Amino acid sequence: MSPLLPKEVPAHATSSPFALWRHWWRRQTPRLQDAVAMLVPLAAVLLFLSAIVAAFWYLRAEELEREQESVRRDVEYAQQRLRLQLLERQEQLMRIARDASTREIDAAEFVSRSESLSSQYPVLQSVSWIDDRRRFLAVYSAPSVHPAQQHLVGDVLRPGEVETNYALARELRQPVFSQPAFGTDVPGVLQLHIPLFDQGLFAGVVLAEFSVDAILRYGIPPEVTARYAVSLLDGNGKLIAGNTVSPIEPTPHFLPWTKRVNEYEVPVSPVGNGLILRAQGYRTSQGLVGNGLFWLVMALSVLTSWILIGNWRHTRRRQAAQEALVAETNFRRAMENSMPTGMRVLDLEGRITYVNAAFCAMTGWSEQDLVGQSPPFPYWLEADREIMNERLEEELHGRSLPGGFQVRVKRKNGTVFNARLYVSPLIDAKGHQTGWMTSMTDITEPTRIREQLSASYERFTTVLEALDAAISVAPIGSEELLFANKLYRLWFGSNTVGHLSIVAQAGVPPATTHDDAMDEVDAFAGLPIDTLTGAQPANNEIFVADLGKWLEVRSRYLTWVDGRLAQMVIATDITPRRDAEDQSAQQADRAQAASRLITMGEMASSVAHELNQPLTAITNYCNGMVSRIRSQQIDEESLLSALEKTSRQAQRAGQIIQRIRTFVKRSEPNRTPSDVSTMVSEAVELAGIELRRRNVRLNHYVAARLPIVQVDPILIEQVLVNLLRNAAEAIDQAQRPSSRRSVELRVLPRMIDGNEAVEFSVQDTGAGLPPEVMERLYEAFFSTKPEGMGIGLNLCRTIVESHKGRMQAENIYNGPEIVGCRFSFWIPVLDSTRSLTSDEAKVPA
Incomplete structure (x- = not known):
């Protein structure tokens, strides 16, 4: 036996580290095993997360540096291009200004050359010739210029920033770009003042206005705008053109999952006179993980999974019963809370022993307020207390109506609603009655709708009965009269003879009859019902000899309430009008x-x-x-x-x-x-x-x-x-x-x-x-x-x-x-x- 090993360890247990670990684990107490089973997975997960954070932080920092360098290079390139284009437009305008100062061109030629230059370069919105007395001698404005920014010939330069730049150009004797001007209702513009000199004396300026949006649209290369959100800012950092990407940093910037906007700003000065060009990257990628970090992550993942599986096997038997009990309880509670019908349980003495969430929501009283209450209950109305006591006595003695009964219920806030109550005995598992179960349904809305429908029908009937036109409705293929108002019944009675007679005289094809015994197929199968019911009514004038009246007849098809296709006829007495027309025609002849x-x-x-x-x-x-x-x-x-x-x-x-x-x-x-x-x-x-x-x-x-x-x-x-x-x-x-x-x-x-x-x-x-x-x-x-x-x-x-x-x-x-x-x-x-x-x-x- 080796002197380095404990005496308790058998000789065969030294064959592998795994065997040593298993022998040690079996010798530990259950409490220690539970502690190890909980702490080891936690330590493994923390170690795994630490490795992931370190790896991604390193890769992210390196990638951000590369992206920042790319943004800086692209923005400086776009700035140089934008600056050169503005200088080129300045040179072209200076040539026009030079010709204007030497009187080689007049106002018409000035406008013509300005229009040619503006049509060639859309960034140029307007060009104006202003003399030394601040009056506009010639003005050209592009069609897209906002009316508030247009100048008229003969106008005088108004005090403000434009006049300040006018004076600055006169003092410096060189072209001056103004601060970009913009407002809430007008698009932003960039003004260029080019001084005019006649034999060394100041003779006015040529005022050119550039659209800031057009400068950004036509001056920035497409490959730059495709990769970045490009915008133009004024000297105070306020956005005047373009779009931006809002930075989102929910976590500290040093963490690998931080989302930051990669941006870079560069001034366009001296051409822009305070104009700043900014580009913001649309997104940043996480890059790829190296091989070493990859295997480290895999190893830690396997270790964590093995430990978690062991912990799960250790605790699954203990959690099974608990989960079953919780699931059963949650299921029953979910059923009770999801019911829209209010449920109330009374014991044999009439006390409330249970109410569900729907009952509490209807009445406004909480479960603590209602459980244990004896009559009179707080949701009873004072005026209905005697009636409710009688209903409760009938309920406790089993004499309640099978179809339920309607009552008025008072909410906690004092409002009242209509409800219908259904009562049934509550039987326990042993077959003994322990109380009474009452279900309550809010019928306020159905009651209101029923009352409105009744009132609407009454108004509809009153209007039709009072009309001075005969109205009748009859189904197609039947001699049944579905509806007839008072005037129709007065003229033709309560049958369809008058309806069919009017239809025949008016030239409308009458409803044909069909013998169902001869053919089981619907007589109107294939008829375009939508087209018939949507057709416009036609007017016809007929003379009814039985009545001695001229009638104006209007008819249309409609779908009746039972789904049948019906024909409605409206007949109006126009006898006085026809008599007046005949008399008028005779008077015209005379x-x-x-x-x-x-x-x-x-x-x-x-x-x-x-x-x-x-x-x-x-x-x-x-x-x-x-x-x-x-x-x-x-x-x-x-x-x-x-x-x-x-x-x-x-x-x-x-x-x-x-x-x-x-x-x-x-x-x-x-x-x-x-x-x-x-x-x-x-x-x-x-x-x-x-x-x-x-x-x-x-x-x-x-x-x-x-x-x-x-x-x-x-x-x-x-x-x-x-x-x-x-x-x-x-x-x-x-x-x-x-x-x-x-x-x-x-x-x-x-x-x-x-x-x-x-x-x-x-x-x-x-x-x-x-x-x-x-x-x-x-x-x-x-x-x-x-x-x-x-x-x-x-x-x-x-x-x-x-x-x-x-x-x-x-x-x-x-x-x-x-x-x-x-x-x-x-x-x-x-x-x-x-x-x-x-x-x-x-x-x-």
Whole structure:
């Protein structure tokens, strides 16, 4: 036996260190084994963490140093590039300033060169030429410049930082960059003041403004902006352009898991005059772990795992029962707390022995406040105490209702809510009753919704019953009447006969019936229900002989409450409106006839004068022939010639009378294909009598090959005659000399909204129309004539609009002077193959 080993150790135990460790462990007490089992894993974990922290701290420090060097190099490169670009823009602007100071360019050329320079370099926002009196002589601003930053020619430089830099450039006699200016509403700018000298004397400055955002966008290389968050700061460190990365350091910076922002700042001076360029790295990586540290971590991990497994095997039997008990308790507690229904347990004496969390949440009282309480309970209302006592007695004696009962419950804060209580006996595991279990549900919201639905239904029914329209709803494929309001029941009764009759007369396809015994497939399978229920209602007007009423019918499809497709029909009594429309149409016809009679009445003297000429000629011819026959001084040929002349004069008088009779005759509108030239010539013939009486010349021009129009020629002639007479009266009232007493009638083709039309225009040389008259020109019974009735122009516009045309009036100006007025209207050329509808054939009232 070796003298170095203890005597208790057997000789075979010295074969390996593991055997020695096992022998030593078995000789230790359980308390010591538990302590070792707890301390060794802890020591191993701490050692593992220490090694990890040391390794990562070393690698992190080395990596941060490399990243910092990379940031510094990239930022200095970007700063040099940005500075060179600004100096280059300065040189280009100095050339423009030199040409401006020597008067080689004027303001227009200055603006042109500034615009060319700004379009070539987007960083340049505006260039201004300011003289020695601080006035802007020429200004160019890019379209993107904010309105608050724009200058106008003639403005004077306002006091402030710009004026300070202006004075500084004058004193230093060299270009000066200003501090970057920015505000909350306007983008930041960097100003450059280049002094101008004329023969050694200060002559102003050239003010150039650079966009700070554009300097950062176009001046920084893309490879730098891709790797860093680049920003520009002013002299106080305030951000004026770009973006930043906020540093996040939840732990001390010397730990390996610290997240720090790798950044570097460098001034752009002297070009930027206080401008600072800063770059911040977006992220930093952890790098790779060396082989030595890797194996160290692996060894410590294996050791920790082995020790933890041994500790787990040692304590698992002891923890199994505890975990099962905790799991069962937590499960039951979770079930109780997750129930939305309040639970209360009463013992056989009526005391509260248990309440769950939901019951406490409903009432606002805690479990300590309620458990052990005897009636009256704190959540009872004072007014309901007698009722609650009766309910409690019924509950304790087993006489509670199976469907529960509704009560009012008072919360701890004094508010009241409605609840429904259900009571059942509480039986223990041995089958003995130990109390009563009561479940409570808050029914405040369902009660409120039920009351609102009831009130809403009552309001809905009241409104529908009071409507002056008959409303009915019937399902498709059935003769059942789903709904009918009071007016429908008054008109048609309580069946679907009236509903189906209205649908049939209105032209809506009625609901077809279907025999389910013949086919088990749904009769409406495949119908686009969404399209039907979303369709827009159509209006139809029908006459119901049984009622003696005109009804306006509107129908639509909808999905009924039970899912069936139904048809709703709304019928409104429009009998008074139809009667008024018929009466209005009759009055319009009478007004047209009256207008023509009034027109011919006013033209009576002129017509008499016109008829006097042919009648006088006839009398003279007849007297001459009688005298020559008596004296036997006429031959047969002379007699025939005189008779022919007499016949022509009689025909002329007859044509005048026939034309007047046709014009005045009252007849229904008759639209026929009409020739425009014929209508114009007949209207000119009628109106020419009045024009000649007033000594007014008429010049008319009708374009050749005008299309045939579908109109009532008498009505169009009435419009033309009225306009020509009004023109003659306007000239007469203006007392124009003979050289200016003329009316011009022009008929030309034109295109209106892509459609072919014929335009009629009547232009006079009168005094025109005042603005207040122009606004009321077509108003019924409004007239500027002392003896006028005010229906002429109103009827003219009505006739034109009944032919789908438009009418307008305008004054003719010669400078500021009104030299006449022009009335014009156009009639569309309708397709001769298309028949006119009944609405188009009527002249609206």
